Amino acid sequence: MTLRSVRFKQVDVFTSQPFKGNPLAVVFDADELDTAQMQAIARWTNLSETAFLLAPTDARADYRVRIFTTQGELPFAGHPTLGSAHAFLDSGRAAKTPGRLVQECAAGLIELAQQGEEDAGAQWAFAAPPATVTPLPATQYGALRAALRSEAIDFTAQPCGVDNGAPWLVVRLASAQDVLALDIDYDALAAVASGVGAQGLAAYGAHAADGPATFEVRCLMTGLGKGEDPVTGSANAAIALLLAQQNRRPGAHYTVRQGTVMGRDGRVAINYDDMAGKIWIGGAAITVVDGSIQLA
Known part of the structure; x- marks a missing residue:
């Protein structure tokens, strides 16, 4: 050969x-x-x-x-x-x-x-590429709580499937610590996520003002292989888009820490270019x- x-x-x-x-x-x-x-x-x-x-x-x-x-x-x-x-x-x-x-x-x-x-x-x-957004029906909120084994989901920011080429179910938690504490039932989560065309969970929660970043993020995959992704550009693009659509942007720019529970220290910078209508990851x-x- x-x-x-x-x-x-x-x-x-x-x-x-x-x-x-x-x-x-x-x-x-x-x-x-x-x-x-x-x-x-x-x-x-x-x-x-x-x-x-x-x-x-x-x-x-x-x-x-x-x-x-x-x-x-x-x-x-x-x-x-x-x-x-x-x-x-x-x-x-x-x-x-x-x-x-x-x-x-x-x-x-x-x-x-x-x-x-x-x-x-x-x-x-x-x-960030264009994306389609599919809200999670309220009838699935109980199943989502059970799948995440968490009562800290912030449903005032409606969970949504966001597909920008990599489909994620984006969910906001009450705090960064609640994100870090998640204990996922992957099979149950896969059933909820698939309902909005997603193949994983992008969970985020805010750090305190003096914290290491604006948000803590975790990405749990349920489609092509189950497990946690250390640092995820497509998911952060999905979160940034949803923050803008839900009028929850923390400003023209913010930062993310991801991979903490895996012993990583990934850092992502998000910038909104309103003049050009773009989100930079x-x-x-x-x-x-x-x-x-x-x-x-």
Whole structure:
């Protein structure tokens, strides 16, 4: 069998400190790989997602990406979007427009922008993609309480399914501590979430004014594999959208801590650009593994 070697990186996303964010495997020059091969590699890396970089088919895009979990392909996901952008630039490739990137994926074109000056530790952010919002019927509130084993759900902020390419059931808790204390019945939660087309829970609650961030977030997956995701761009985009729609925005910008119960310290920055009508989801990323991978 003849093998070929292509560039491979493993990056940690939503952190500037190795092993504290959400890891992503990135395979470069993946144009000759078919879906089955990509899925096999994603199962082998055994990370929450593996991204495959390909030549774009849309002239407006800097690159194209296909995103796989160990179970299947996703049309869009947040931490692979930021991680792929970091890997693309870290490999020495240049953006068509300085300070801007356009990612082509199954969900369409995703815009990314550099936040801050390069010499001051600039981070990148993606513009939250369009989403559909489906309110959870009040008849399901009891089932939601039982699934979360919590009486701290803030139903004044109506729980909703938000699908921006990765469908989440967004639920507000009374406090950050209530988020950290959740003890999930995954099977029961899957039944509730599926009713609004969601494949996981995005739970959030506010920290005190002097806390480590504006909100604490936890993301519990019920679809393609059950378990907790360390730091989640798509879910934070869903939360940010719902905060705006429910008139609960804490300001023009806010911060999130995620991954705490997993021993991580993910940090997400959300900025509302009202002039452009965009919500930017940003954070740091760092390369942890840089080398090559052998492909058949």
